[in-house]
Amino acid sequence: DVKVTQSSRYLVKRTGEKVFLECVQDMDHENMFWYRQDPGLGLRLIYFSYDVKMKEKGDIPEGYSVSREKKERFSLILESASTNQTSMYLCASSFGTGTNEQFFGPGTRLTVL
Amino acid sequence: DQQVKQNSPSLSVQEGRISILNCDYTNSMFDYFLWYKKYPAEGPTFLISISSIKDKNEDGRFTVFLNKSAKHLSLHIVPSQPGDSAVYFCAASDSSGGYQKVTFGTGTKLQVIP
Numbered sequence: 001d002v003k004v005t006q007s008s009r010y011l012v013k014r015t016g017e018k019v020f021l022e023c024v025q026d027m028d029h030e031n032m033f034w035y036r037q038d039p040g041l042g043l044r045l046i047y048f049s050y051d052v053k054m055k056e057k058g059d060i061p062e063g064y065s066v067s068r069e070k071k072e073r074f075s076l077i078l079e080s081a082s083t084n085q086t087s088m089y090l091c092a093s094s095f096g097t098g099t100n101e102q103f104f105g106p107g108t109r110l111t112v113l
Numbered sequence: 114d115q116q117v118k119q120n121s122p123s124l125s126v127q128e129g130r131i132s133i134l135n136c137d138y139t140n141s142m143f144d145y146f147l148w149y150k151k152y153p154a155e156g157p158t159f160l161i162s163i164s165s166i167k168d169k170n171e172d173g174r175f176t177v178f179l180n181k182s183a184k185h186l187s188l189h190i191v192p193s194q195p196g197d198s199a200v201y202f203c204a205a206s207d208s209s210g211g212y213q214k215v216t217f218g219t220g221t222k223l224q225v226i227p
Contacts, residue, residue, distance in 0.1 A: 004156070031213050040122070042202060042219035043157070050213055058214070090156055097211035099145050099164070104156030 003027070004105035006091050012111045019078040021108050023091030029103075030096050032074035034058075034066065037088040037107070049074055081112045116140045117205050117218040125224045132190040134221050136203030139184065143205035145212055148177060148188050151200045151220070160201075161188070193225045 007022035025032065033048040035058075045058030047066040055066050063085060067075045074093075078085055088109050092102040118137045126132045136146075144165040149157035163170040163177045163186070170177050176189045190197055203218040 009154075035217075040219060042117075042119075043217035045214065045216075048214065050211075056214075059216075092156070094213065097213060099162065099206070099212050101147065101159035101162070102215060104158070106154065106156050 004091055004093055004103050006089075006105040006108050008108050009106065010109050010111075012113065013078075013081050014113055015082060017078075017081050017112075019081050019110065019112075021076040021078075021089055021091075021110070023074045023076070023093075023105055024072055025074075025091075025093040025103070026072065027093065027095070027103070028071065029093035030071075031094045031102075032068065033092040033094075033102060034064075034074065034076045035090045035092065036060070037090055043090065046076065081110075083112050086110060086112045114139075115219070116143075117203055117216050119201075119203055119218040119221045121221050122219070123222040123224070125226060126193045128195055128225055128227050129192045132188075132193045132197065132223055132225065134188040134190075134201050134203075134223065136186045136188075136218055137184055138186075138205050140205070140207070140216075141184070142207040142209060143216075144208060145206050146177070146179060146186050147204040147206075147215065148175075149202045149204060149217075151202065157202055190223075193223075195225050195227050198223055198225045 034046040035043040049068040091105040094102045147162040148160040151157040
């Protein structure tokens, strides 16, 4: 079974703090993704990576950065957290190119006060 | 600009009846479509997909229909069961990006009433 794990289920941070969200997958997938889920807006892609050290902006990259130093690990960084970044963050991975399904982690509920 | 739209935020259906979840898209480049199911406090899980070369794909109780001319797809669940109660996301991708990037809809919350 593919497993995608996220470092925290719940996180509370203060405005202005630097926040790291970690994601690890154990199936040697090339592609990794970060989404945020908000009521009425569905899942929106923040960043994705198709290879180590490679990254592509998604639909809402502003205020975020990412890091992929190892194939299995993809980190989302909020350089200076703001209240409008309070959300559910979901990491996913998929294999190569082609019509391959994405496998999701359980999500991190981030609250920025 | 929402390229994948699910206009019904919620749907209630009696157990045993058919559930029909709808999805519209605007990008004519999309040629592969997926449905994901999400339970509370869990990540979405893949349910079923369809390529644009088909107009129907079936997997057990789940069938997805694609109407390319109308840019519309639907997910049918027959018969509906209480365990189907979840949020369903429609998603779409295209070959220009190797199908790696997927655009999700806003989701429809399905409640199956026992």
